[in-house]
Amino acid sequence: MTNTSRGCTIWFTGLSGAGKSTITEHLVPLLKARGSKIEVLDGDVVRTNLSKGLGFSKEDRDTNIRRIGFVCHLLSRNGVVAIAAAISPYKAIRNENRALIKDFVEVYVKVSLETCIKRDVKGLYKKALAGEIKEFTGVSDPYEPPENPEVICETEKETPIESAQKIVRKLEELGYLIPLAPVGSDGKYAAPEQLTALAA
Amino acid sequence: MTNTSRGCTIWFTGLSGAGKSTITEHLVPLLKARGSKIEVLDGDVVRTNLSKGLGFSKEDRDTNIRRIGFVCHLLSRNGVVAIAAAISPYKAIRNENRALIKDFVEVYVKVSLETCIKRDVKGLYKKALAGEIKEFTGVSDPYEPPENPEVICETEKETPIESAQKIVRKLEELGYLIPLAPVGSDGKYAAPEQLTALAA
Numbered sequence: 001m002t003n004t005s006r007g008c009t010i011w012f013t014g015l016s017g018a019g020k021s022t023i024t025e026h027l028v029p030l031l032k033a034r035g036s037k038i039e040v041l042d043g044d045v046v047r048t049n050l051s052k053g054l055g056f057s058k059e060d061r062d063t064n065i066r067r068i069g070f071v072c073h074l075l076s077r078n079g080v081v082a083i084a085a086a087i088s089p090y091k092a093i094r095n096e097n098r099a100l101i102k103d104f105v106e107v108y109v110k111v112s113l114e115t116c117i118k119r120d121v122k123g124l125y126k127k128a129l130a131g132e133i134k135e136f137t138g139v140s141d142p143y144e145p146p147e148n149p150e151v152i153c154e155t156e157k158e159t160p161i162e163s164a165q166k167i168v169r170k171l172e173e174l175g176y177l178i179p180l181a182p183v184g185s186d187g188k189y190a191a192p193e194q195l196t197a198l199a200a
Numbered sequence: 201m202t203n204t205s206r207g208c209t210i211w212f213t214g215l216s217g218a219g220k221s222t223i224t225e226h227l228v229p230l231l232k233a234r235g236s237k238i239e240v241l242d243g244d245v246v247r248t249n250l251s252k253g254l255g256f257s258k259e260d261r262d263t264n265i266r267r268i269g270f271v272c273h274l275l276s277r278n279g280v281v282a283i284a285a286a287i288s289p290y291k292a293i294r295n296e297n298r299a300l301i302k303d304f305v306e307v308y309v310k311v312s313l314e315t316c317i318k319r320d321v322k323g324l325y326k327k328a329l330a331g332e333i334k335e336f337t338g339v340s341d342p343y344e345p346p347e348n349p350e351v352i353c354e355t356e357k358e359t360p361i362e363s364a365q366k367i368v369r370k371l372e373e374l375g376y377l378i379p380l381a382p383v384g385s386d387g388k389y390a391a392p393e394q395l396t397a398l399a400a
Binding site for chain 1: 249252254263275279
């Protein structure tokens with residue numbers, strides 16, 4: 001399949017439980033339908049393969065996020081769409097990565113802390129609120145939202161597939177992705193919704 | 201320029217001062233002349249960007265080498281020729297990376313410890329022999345040579361460019377690299393020596 005994308009980094013940021021991984025799960029098949037080369041660096045992959053031994057202090061978090069940024073940088077500049085799906089709470093380090101990578105698409109997964117606490121998929125907020133987990137983002141450690149993210153996904157108002165399609169549209173707009181093929185006799189390109197159907 | 205190479209990892213191993221970086225410097229332009237996408241992960245790049253905080257204990261060395269292997273794996277499977285140029289002293293971890301990466305070309309830079317001590321480009325052997333550096337490979341920490349490396353570069357007997365050409369030939373033999381273009385009216389392909397001239 002022809003690769004119709006250009007290397008870039010899709011950099012998610014948002015609270016634990018905001019929906020970063022769920023949106024990623026919906027985004028990946030959409031990108032695959034375009035022939036993109038994709039690598040996902042989510043929290044688990046990174047903690048296992050890049051950041052074993054790092055804790056959750058500010059310094060260790062910064063090292064972790066810089067390291068993910070370095071790997072995304074190597075991948076992006078070789079034509080891969082690298083997806084980083086870590087909490088990435090601090091603005092300064094995200095902006096450092098933006099400066100390094102350049103082809104950087106920041107996706108803010110916006111959701112209220114209350115909703116995250118209510119969802120609490122992994123049971124982590126309960127533990128954090130009980131003081132059993134220290135330095136937990138949003139509870140006992142700060143989260144700094146981005147000021148000018150390329151995309152905002154509001155997971156209290158939109159479905160994961162709508163969020164994923166929003167990202168695809170932005171990638172098209174920024175020139176990182178061109179549609180797969182003209183659809184129909186009018187010669188118009190496939191819309192993200194049609195590609196969702198193709199990828200299903 | 202057409203990319204005439206397939207993703208793989210060129211995994212150097214050898215004592216400090218064996219010539220890994222020097223051969224890499226000669227290899228990179230040869231690969232560039234073929235349009236390869238290349239990333240070099242040498243000791244410095246890795247210590248700065250991937251392994252800050254790790255020391256030289258067996259455990260930390262293993263973590264370091266596994267981490268380089270993980271990044272080479274991501275790059276190789278996306279069509280990049282990843283070059284790892286670390287000492288990489290332990291056989292077991294190299295073989296772990298071989299199993300992970302699969303497209304793995306091990307290059308043993310073979311040289312006697314005596315020659316390394318004589319060269320001592322960075323003055324590290326002097327310090328290690330004086331006991332000022334602990335856990336120094338070849339002096340106070342083991343080096344386990346590979347049993348079946350794809351390439352052996354004997355830097356006491358051959359020039360760095362000869363070593364680099366040897367690697368290029370092996371990459372061709374293994375199908376990771378095809379020659380740039382036929383040369384001459386006989387339709388034969390360019391030999392590594394001719395490419396050296398092109399890259400100069």
